Amino acid sequence: LLTPACTAQRDLELRQTPASAASVIGSVRQGNTVEVDRQAAGGAWLRVAANGGWAPLADFICVPPLNPALLQVEVIPAATALPPAATVPPTRVPASPAPATVPATSRP
Numbered sequence: 516l517l518t519p520a521c522t523a524q525r526d527l528e529l530r531q532t533p534a535s536a537a538s539v540i541g542s543v544r545q546g547n548t549v550e551v552d553r554q555a556a557g558g559a560w561l562r563v564a565a566n567g568g569w570a571p572l573a574d575f576i577c578v579p580p581l582n583p584a585l586l587q588v589e590v591i592p593a594a595t596a597l598p599p600a601a602t603v604p605p606t607r608v609p610a611s612p613a614p615a616t617v618p619a620t621s622r623p
Contacts, residue, residue: 518564521575522548530567531562541568551577 523543530537533555543549543563553562560569 518552519577519579520548520579521561521577522546523550523570524574527570527574529563529566529570533562537569541566548589551575568618573577579604 523545525545527537527543527545529541529543530538541563550564552558552564553559554572555569556563559572560567561572561575
């Protein structure tokens with residue numbers, strides 16, 4: 516497999532997954548060159564080998580000119596929703612009897 520050197524065309528935020536809403540885990544300054552080792556399934560994102568962060572292919576110029584078909588494809592599964600939490604019915608607490616009232620006694 517090919518590991519091309521790609522130069523950032525602008526300051527880039529590297530994402531945890533290939534999505535613009537994903538958490539930022541690093542950055543590449545404009546003009547810096549990095550090696551990329553993977554592409555996202557659609558080919559629109561590249562993974563930087565050094566830290567595993569993702570950035571859009573359109574923000575790089577790669578040498579030799581990049582043919583994404585030569586990179587290993589990584590399929591990122593979509594986030595799955597957790598099953599709903601089990602609901603526990605409320606427990607009925609019996610009412611406590613009213614406290615007994617003791618009459619006050621007077622002392623001589």
